Amino acid sequence: MTALRGFPNSYSLRDDGGVDVLCHARIYPAEAVFSATYALLDRSYVRLDRDEDGNHIVELHPREGETLREVVGSLTNELLSAVCRTHLHQRKEVLLESVTLAAMSGAVGRPSLDDLEDFDFSDGGLDDPLLIATSWEEKYERSKALATEPEPESDAGSEPDEESP
Amino acid sequence: MSSSISETSLRLHGDIYSEASVKAAVAVFTEHSTVRMSQDAGYWVVTVEDEDPERARLVAHELGNMALGLSIDAGVAAR
Amino acid sequence: MRPTKALVKVGYGCNDHCSFCHTLDVRHIQGEAVEVHRKIRRAKALGHSMVVLSGGEPTIRPELLAWAKHAAALGLDFGLVTNGRMLSYPKLVAALVRYRLRYVYLSLHGGTAKIHNLMVRSHAFEQTFGAIAQLSGRGLDFSVNCVVTKHNVEHLEGVVDALLPYPDVPLKFSMVEPKGGGKSLFDHLIPPVEHVARRVAEAIEYGESRTEGDAPPRGRWLSHGGIPLCLMPGLEDRFDDLRTHGFDTMTEIGEPDFFPVDDDNKIQPPKCARCSLSGACPGLYTAYYERFGDQELRPVMDRPRSNSFNYTLEASLVDNGPRCAVLTAGLAPWEYGRHLFVKRGDVIERYRSRTRDFSDREISSVKHERGQIYLDVSSKAAPDDFARDLLALRRSSTCTGCPEFTGCTGLFEPVDAPVFERDDVRVRELVGSLRGRVLDVGCGEGPYSEVLASLVADGTVDYVGIDPHPERIAALRERWPWARLITTTAEQLAARTSTGHERRDDDDADPPIGRFDHVLVLRSWNHLREPQTLLQALDALLVPGGTLTLVDNEAFGLARSKEQSHRAESGPAGFEHYRNDGAEQAEALVGRLSLPLELLEAEAVRPGRSNQWLLRYRWAPS
Numbered sequence: 001m002t003a004l005r006g007f008p009n010s011y012s013l014r015d016d017g018g019v020d021v022l023c024h025a026r027i028y029p030a031e032a033v034f035s036a037t038y039a040l041l042d043r044s045y046v047r048l049d050r051d052e053d054g055n056h057i058v059e060l061h062p063r064e065g066e067t068l069r070e071v072v073g074s075l076t077n078e079l080l081s082a083v084c085r086t087h088l089h090q091r092k093e094v095l096l097e098s099v100t101l102a103a104m105s106g107a108v109g110r111p112s113l114d115d116l117e118d119f120d121f122s123d124g125g126l127d128d129p130l131l132i133a134t135s136w137e138e139k140y141e142r143s144k145a146l147a148t149e150p151e152p153e154s155d156a157g158s159e160p161d162e163e164s165p
Numbered sequence: 166m167s168s169s170i171s172e173t174s175l176r177l178h179g180d181i182y183s184e185a186s187v188k189a190a191v192a193v194f195t196e197h198s199t200v201r202m203s204q205d206a207g208y209w210v211v212t213v214e215d216e217d218p219e220r221a222r223l224v225a226h227e228l229g230n231m232a233l234g235l236s237i238d239a240g241v242a243a244r
Numbered sequence: 245m246r247p248t249k250a251l252v253k254v255g256y257g258c259n260d261h262c263s264f265c266h267t268l269d270v271r272h273i274q275g276e277a278v279e280v281h282r283k284i285r286r287a288k289a290l291g292h293s294m295v296v297l298s299g300g301e302p303t304i305r306p307e308l309l310a311w312a313k314h315a316a317a318l319g320l321d322f323g324l325v326t327n328g329r330m331l332s333y334p335k336l337v338a339a340l341v342r343y344r345l346r347y348v349y350l351s352l353h354g355g356t357a358k359i360h361n362l363m364v365r366s367h368a369f370e371q372t373f374g375a376i377a378q379l380s381g382r383g384l385d386f387s388v389n390c391v392v393t394k395h396n397v398e399h400l401e402g403v404v405d406a407l408l409p410y411p412d413v414p415l416k417f418s419m420v421e422p423k424g425g426g427k428s429l430f431d432h433l434i435p436p437v438e439h440v441a442r443r444v445a446e447a448i449e450y451g452e453s454r455t456e457g458d459a460p461p462r463g464r465w466l467s468h469g470g471i472p473l474c475l476m477p478g479l480e481d482r483f484d485d486l487r488t489h490g491f492d493t494m495t496e497i498g499e500p501d502f503f504p505v506d507d508d509n510k511i512q513p514p515k516c517a518r519c520s521l522s523g524a525c526p527g528l529y530t531a532y533y534e535r536f537g538d539q540e541l542r543p544v545m546d547r548p549r550s551n552s553f554n555y556t557l558e559a560s561l562v563d564n565g566p567r568c569a570v571l572t573a574g575l576a577p578w579e580y581g582r583h584l585f586v587k588r589g590d591v592i593e594r595y596r597s598r599t600r601d602f603s604d605r606e607i608s609s610v611k612h613e614r615g616q617i618y619l620d621v622s623s624k625a626a627p628d629d630f631a632r633d634l635l636a637l638r639r640s641s642t643c644t645g646c647p648e649f650t651g652c653t654g655l656f657e658p659v660d661a662p663v664f665e666r667d668d669v670r671v672r673e674l675v676g677s678l679r680g681r682v683l684d685v686g687c688g689e690g691p692y693s694e695v696l697a698s699l700v701a702d703g704t705v706d707y708v709g710i711d712p713h714p715e716r717i718a719a720l721r722e723r724w725p726w727a728r729l730i731t732t733t734a735e736q737l738a739a740r741t742s743t744g745h746e747r748r749d750d751d752d753a754d755p756p757i758g759r760f761d762h763v764l765v766l767r768s769w770n771h772l773r774e775p776q777t778l779l780q781a782l783d784a785l786l787v788p789g790g791t792l793t794l795v796d797n798e799a800f801g802l803a804r805s806k807e808q809s810h811r812a813e814s815g816p817a818g819f820e821h822y823r824n825d826g827a828e829q830a831e832a833l834v835g836r837l838s839l840p841l842e843l844l845e846a847e848a849v850r851p852g853r854s855n856q857w858l859l860r861y862r863w864a865p866s
Contacts, residue, residue, distance in 0.1 A: 050180060
């Protein structure tokens with residue numbers, strides 16, 4: 001078996017045209033492997049195996065109309081997503097527990113997702129040094145006032161001229 | 166005149182693929198090709214026979230997918 | 245698993261100002277953050293696997309990451325319909341991907357700054373194009389949409405060129421919709437759809453040629469939307485819309501719930517009624533049709549189409565009664581035709597049809613007006629014994645008197661009524677009553693064998709059967725040695741009889757075919773490519789006073805498990821029907837031809853009956 005170009009060594013090309021992906025158990029818990037492979041069933045043929053160390057091996061063959069690299073890329077993405085989701089889930093559990101503790105002190109039951117909606121999920125806004133996230137109206141009203149930046153083309157019927165960006 | 170039969174085997178890990186899932190998948194694809202199921206050293210061994218090698222390969226692939234999907238579904242449901 | 249997407253509009257403000265902006269009149273409206281949070285939760289409750297934010301421009305909202313984070317916390321994937329400008333920030337893309345960003349539908353309307361900026365009336369190209377570089381190569385379901393107006397219709401290959409360096413980015417060309425800015429600037433913006441179709445087809449061909457031989461293969465990376473399929477010959481399967489992207493429901497700002505994605509802004513004019521492509525075809529935008537009519541359309545009549553579709557099981561709910569489970573779930577998200585709730589004991593099963601072989605209108609008609617939906621209780625890929633394999637589904641008595649009856653997708657229950665046997669009794673009677681010479685058009689399946697065999701045996705009937713399939717004729721010859729069977733189509737037979745050039749069949753030693761006392765077209769009417777050709781040849785086929793009997797089946801829907809649907813849809817069966825006429829359409833065609841046919845009997849399909857209809861005429865020349 002040979003390595004798959006552009007992918008880590010844990011990705012090996014099979015003689016039958018498929019690929020084997022070794023998922024180390026330390027990185028990818030079984031739950032993540034199951035979740036990721038499940039998501040690929042409609043685009044590829046998948047066989048799961050497990051070695052003596054508990055690592056999973058995902059054997060992939062693309063379905064007709066799919067390419068090997070695309071489905072392998074998708075598997076990689078799904079694996080990362082599944083791991084990320086597991087971590088998020090763990091963090092959510094912590095959040096739930098902390099809210100539950102607060103709620104219990106008020107002698108009420110475990111909070112619902114409605115209660116969580118009021119929880120502050122915000123990340124403190126977007127980092128936007130170029131001020132891209134400014135509505136068109138706001139930007140060009142301001143531009144007109146400052147006369148520093150012309151409106152690019154407001155007449156939809158006219159053709160762009162050479163000066164247009 | 167007899168035509169040659171192609172055979173494709175699938176080895177499915179017994180801790181990953183539940184017996185019920187493999188049996189259900191075998192039952193479905195028996196309509197399409199000759200499918201047999203046996204056990205070997207902790208694996209379910211599924212053999213697909215068909216006159217058309219491409220068809221045998223395809224049935225084996227689809228059967229494997231169905232067995233995996235059902236096994237994961239069952240695991241999720243159990244949790 | 246295929247993701248099911250819910251589209252959430254977060255407001256209509258935008259940092260671009262496209263000349264064709266759909267929401268021109270409401271750009272000042274921005275939704276409350278909490279409304280979007282509520283809808284993310286509702287999307288989860290409805291069983292969607294992804295929530296996709298759109299606008300306006302969703303990425304200019306400061307709550308963007310909070311919404312993405314909320315969706316991820318609920319286990320949902322996240323997507324964006326966007327102009328992409330904010331996604332030129334690598335940090336933002338990285339954060340969104342962490343919160344399960346999986347889908348991006350990005351607008352790029354020109355391959356150069358000059359064209360794109362003209363279209364969006366902003367200095368946006370560099371940022372939008374920069375976003376493509378950020379998003380490509382991440383394994384996202386990422387595609388680029390190019391809206392085609394008069395301004396860029398001659399420059400589509402430039403967009404193709406711009407995307408050549410990104411092998412994982414598909415490109416779609418969309419006909420501009422005359423809505424919002426597109427409507428108020430109609431004459432400036434809206435090109436003839438036939439011209440758009442030509443230029444889009446050229447751009448697709450160009451793109452394919454530029455990427456031919458790419459390794460790995462780029463696949464079918466170019467598609468189109470909003471263009472009638474008859475104008476895209478050879479590229480019909482490149483059609484792309486919200487449904488092909490997996491969107492099931494959507495909600496605008498201020499709407500209380502999600503509603504099904506639909507094609508209500510488009511129309512298939514009456515001219516399209518018998519077109520083989522009408523199932524998936526978007527038709528014309530209604531405002532376009534009102535201005536230009538249908539003269540550009542070229543309905544396709546000579547391609548076979550499906551006569552059945554599947555409803556696939558999506559979910560099972562426990563029926564807690566007495567309140568209706570459909571009402572409890574909320575009426576809004578369920579499609580009138582494509583969703584199907586079936587009550588089976590204490591469980592209510594929810595099915596959905598995703599077929600593109602039939603339009604929404606056709607599916608609604610099959611389900612509600614004709615009552616032709618069935619529960620598949622067989623284990624076959626295709627049921628072949630309807631009486632045993634299928635249980636008819638009828639509107640549940642729970643719905644009786646409900647004020648929502650007409651607008652609701654409805655609750656259905658299986659009934660063990662022998663509709664197929666009952667409706668076939670009349671046909672069997674008619675066949676048994678035949679006397680004299682009988683021509684059976686499309687005899688291949690060989691039905692009513694025992695009735696016909698005894699009539700031929702005692703000399704009551706002289707039987708001639710025709711069928712276009714030689715293998716069916718050969719098989720039938722084994723079973724029916726008493727019959728004269730000819731391999732030919734009805735149209736060929738009609739052509740040679742009506743022109744007076746009837747000749748002996750090359751493969752058949754029988755004498756010329758002559759005239760008949762009865763012509764039967766039993767379940768083959770919809771298999772005829774040109775039924776009018778057969779009807780116009782009747783004066784050469786029928787003796788005065790002879791009868792013409794037409795029997796056929798309308799389209800029907802089958803409620804099936806995922807496995808049943810999967811097996812059926814991956815099976816080898818091809819389409820054999822050229823249309824799905826009911827008795828009304830067949831009768832209308834007979835009427836249009838002004839033939840001396842006197843109607844003796846008519847039985848149309850309706851709820852409570854099977855999907856089989858019957859028409860019987862007498863040939864009565866003056």
